[in-house]
Amino acid sequence: MQEKTSGIVLHSIKHNDSSTIVSIYTRHFGRVSYSIYGMGKKKSRYRSAFLQPFCLVEMDVSHLPSKELQQIKDIRPSKQLINILCDPIKSALALFLSEVLYRILTQTDADEELYKFIESAVIYLNDSQSSNANFHLVFLLKLTRYMGFEPNRDSPYTAYFDLQEGSFTLNRPRHENYLDTEYALLLQEFLATDFKDMDHISLTREKRRRLLNAIIEFYKLHIPEFRGLRSLDVLHNLFD
DSSP: OOOEEEEEEEEEESSSSSSEEEEEEETTEEEEEEESSSOOOTSSOGGGGSSSSSOOOEEEEETTOOOEEEEEEEEESSSSSSSHHHHHHHHHHHHHHHHHHHHHHHHHHHHHHHHHHHHHHHHHHOOOOOOTTTTHHHHHHHHHHHHHHHOOOOOOOSEEEEEEEEEESSSSOOOOOOOOOOHHHHHHHHOOOOOGGGGOOOHHHHHHHHHHHHHHHHHHSTTTTTOOOOTTHHHHHHHH
């Protein structure tokens, strides 16, 4: 059945000489893998620029729920994201965060609220005039709300943050998966901020790196299948 939907490109890989497999988080079907034929050929109507990480697209597709690979009839950008494509920092952030989404959004169910969050974050990243050095931290923490393991901030105590329980606590946990007071307070500050205010939080490169590693560990503890990220070293090197 032919359908129209919008989507956010997460990942693409060349399948063979004539086809490319693209993973797209769609508004109506959730994450879907599409096979595109003729990519890169002179007469192809498909352009590789449409399939970069975080590209926002409109599509005409043939959607059959029983098929593992769906077919794209037509694809076109829904918004020109020139800054993400041309700015090395924004490109690296898009590469890293799209890889995170590719690895955790394994279900095919649609989620309108999650889609709107990702779409608005992509547009903000493209249009932002700030340094964006904290963008990925804010994004990952806000994403936990939609993934079902948002940190619990009900406790009045912020001496430690228990990564396993996802909550702040007065007493140091009896296991090693926790943040000490310095980083628990930083986490609390980031949880209370938004993209437009994120530059007000000043971090050294080492603190930003350690906080990011802690957030990734938090994801691993709550999403067992979430493992290594190839783009993490690229992101670390960019901000070093």
